[in-house]
Amino acid sequence: MSGPLASLKILDFSTLLPGPFASLLLADMGAQVLRVESPGRMDLTRALPPHVQGSSASHAYLNRNKDSIGLNLKAPEALEVVKRLVQEYDIVLEQFRPGVMDKLGVGYDALRKINPRLIYVSVTGYGQTGPYRDRAGHDINYLALSGLASYTGRRDSGPVPLGMQVADVAGGSMHAVAGLLAAVIHRQQTGEGQHVDISMTDCVFSLNAMAGAACLAAGESPGLESTALNGGSFYDYYRTRDGRWMAVGSLEPQFMQQLCQVLGCPELVGKGLSPLQSDREMVKQRLQALFAEQDLAHWQEQFAAVDACVEPVLSLDEAIKHPQLQARGLVQQVPLGEGSQPQMACPIVFGSGLAAPRHAGKQLGEDTMRVLRGLGLSVEEIEGLRAAGALG
Template sequence: MLKPLSGIRVLELGQLIAGPFAAKMLGEFGAEVIKIEPPKTGDPLRKWRLLHDDTSVWWEVQSRNKQSVTLDLRQAEAQDVIRQLAATTDVLIENFRPGTLENWGLGWDALHAINPGLIMLRVSGYGQTGPYRDRPGFGVVGEAMGGLRHLSGEPGRAPVRVGVSIGDSLSALHGVIGVLLALRHREQNKGEGQYVDVALYESVFNMMESLLPEYAVFNEIRQPAGSSLPGITPSNAYMCADGKYALVAGNGDSIFKRLMSAIDRGDLAENPAYAHNDGRAQHARAIDAAIEAWTRKHTLDEVLETLHEARIPAGRVYDIADICADPHYQAREMILDSQLDDGTPVKLPGIVPKLSSTPGTVERRAPKLGQDTERVLTALGIDADTQKDWARRGVI
């Protein structure tokens, strides 16, 4: 059965996280992904985090289902190859600083003229327009400018990062949505392409819920609140007798009543002031204290067993060892068994979203640097002698 994106060719010019993450998702659902990397060094992600045989194991996640072609995009011959590939490409993904592709003669206007049906996903720190467009922008900057970093951490302490490159990943997800919308538009409008402009800070800002209207109406500047969710009660982390934390979200009106009954606080369940969230939010400290007074008497497992029986949303704080041991992850095929080039076993994340008829798959492991250069260039009609000359001069 054909996958949703079978027949779609993606040309990935990006590096590191945001652009490549978007291409990874498209590849998992059938798109042919040709990744362009600098000769000799390749994508810097190959050297990020923990290395095995001189290559990051992260690479196995980010670059599965991709082909690797090495091109020095600063050289005229390589730029001409991109133009040839763009002529038969559906989606081009790049996450350079705005203006970089234009300086190489590979900007939107130039490639759109070659292929009017081309869709170009452009991911950058601040977008393709505006006074900040020329500033370098990594995910950490986007997280800060988008408002997320200010809310992270404990009150009165330095803001903390989430722990992963969430700004880049959110931008990639917005980019995939934009690409799918643009493909649909192309179907409806006689093959008309367009570019998708995704800014890191805007992708983060789009997740900020009521932050803006609360400021506009109440002049409220939301502050970091640790593990609680301000204005939504109860929703917090509570210490248990064994020193572990239970995460409890009892903020629905009927859920709150069941929670109070489960912890033997029927008096709070029937208190009219706590019937709805707006009333509970005014008494968050008292409610949190009542819940933790109960959790401190029981182990985490005991707490979760009681709350799950009462149909209360609750859970533990998972580390990666917990994730690997969890039967639900296994049942949902969210941990895939694979191996590295030398046969070393490795576990990789599963694929989301899960489609019932045309699920995503891993058809190909992450490529070695330049693994597909010869095949792709030969298909373009570039002969072996020319390729040897280009290799000698560092074009490929």
């Protein structure tokens, strides 16, 4: 049992979150991922707390099942190693600003001359073209420019910072995996490699989905709390007496009926999505008052056996222990050092199964000697590379 992507060999030059999360999914599904890390420019996730058993928990998770080679790409000798590697690792994933890899001598044009079948995936904030191609940015900037942040938040307080990096992961990581695998299928059919350009801003812009479609086709641009799904209706979070929250998604009539039956307000059935704003506001105010009368535990018990699309807002610690996630095997033990560490499992379930995780994120350059020996380099040649400052 090696996974459906066992035939893929990927050189991963990325750091932080977008690229590493993409290659984590690929590695979990069986791809052989070799991280190329700079000995002088540490991946900052290695320093991110908390540290458990001497390793950053974030780094140990994001770099699970990947090998590591330390290369100083500013040394000409290291570039020769990369050129030898791409003859075997024929997929490259990188996350530098446009032009950086070209300056280092390992851009797409340079490497495809060595291996015309090379698939080269670049993940950047704004893409390889356009006036913002060289501009710095972070997740919050991409969400802002994509329009998504403009209708995510509250009217009285404005846009809210989201709990996770939507542009980085849903935009960058997921689209990088999709683009990479599409390029693999194209190569299987044609024998041709190609450069895949992933802009996190482009990709998160596409995630506007229904709101974006309405804006383009009908000129309707949503605002804060202006639609049925962004706080403009009873579809929302409600505070309980003990300061916790319940999530209410009872949009369909049958679910709304169940909601109102549990809360004892049958008169609200049919008014939740009324075209009248006064009706919608009245329903929301009533639900706020009703949920505030009891603690979270009470409402959990009341809705436990009711199919009303009403659930408690769990802390991450509570979510980990939830019987549904437990039953789905979303937490697994991953070898780390002489012990193991609990980590989030690959969420994609294959009928043929996936191999058990081999190891958590490794030390920088832990596989350098083994990889170079596998390329046919002698011990003397490797020591020469080390003396030249090419290795980490």
